[in-house]
Amino acid sequence: xxxxxxxxxxxxxxxxxxxxxxxxxxxxxxxxxxxxxxxxxxxxxxxxxxxxxxxxxxxxxxxxxxxxxxxxxxxxxxxxxxxxxxxxxxxxxxxxxxxxxxxxxxxxxxxxxxxxxxxxxxxxxxxxxxxxxxxxxxxxxxxxxxxxxxxxxxxxxxxxxxxxxxxxxxxxxxxxxxxxxxxxxxxxxxxxx
Ligand code: GLN
Numbered sequence: 469x470x471x472x473x474x475x476x477x478x479x480x481x482x483x484x485x486x487x488x489x490x491x492x493x494x495x496x497x498x499x500x501x502x503x504x505x506x507x508x509x510x511x512x513x514x515x516x517x518x519x520x521x522x523x524x525x526x527x528x529x530x531x532x533x534x535x536x537x538x539x540x541x542x543x544x545x546x547x548x549x550x551x552x553x554x555x556x557x558x559x560x561x562x563x564x565x566x567x568x569x570x571x572x573x574x575x576x577x578x579x580x581x582x583x584x585x586x587x588x589x590x591x592x593x594x595x596x597x598x599x600x601x602x603x604x605x606x607x608x609x610x611x612x613x614x615x616x617x618x619x620x621x622x623x624x625x626x627x628x629x630x631x632x633x634x635x636x637x638x639x640x641x642x643x644x645x646x647x648x649x650x651x652x653x654x655x656x657x658x659x660x661x
Pocket of ligand 1: 603
């Protein structure tokens, strides 16, 4: 069984834990550096990126997290994707590990939440995706694979080796395919490690 950490400082970490349990993984809430030991992967949930970053720094978790995400499978959803990004439009990066540029709150106040069907690379049918004050991935580096775009072409899911970023919230629908996809990344990494 895979031990998958869910960063539990702020945001909707509990929903990720429920999904992980459903697909046979062992979710572990991460609040301290020692919780990162023995994990096969980590999910950084949605919430407020500035708050998650601030609490991580205050609790001494920031540097251990930076070390973890450098080489261990990590999936950032929404605020989590912002935390992973190397570049944030108009702001300083947080963990700064994934070669993507994100813009926060990219959909403005009028449509700050919406859901839509997304075509995701490798999925046979569209995925219902919930966006809540979501960022957009403005651009990706050459080593980053785009997994999903909105109908207008804007990027909302991407992968760079062991790193996965989604602008939306896959833990808020019953569809477990993206969680399963992330578990596959963790399995593969465990085999080669
Ligand atoms: N707007 C939040 C941020 O900028 C992200 C929103 C979310 O995670 N649902 O951090």
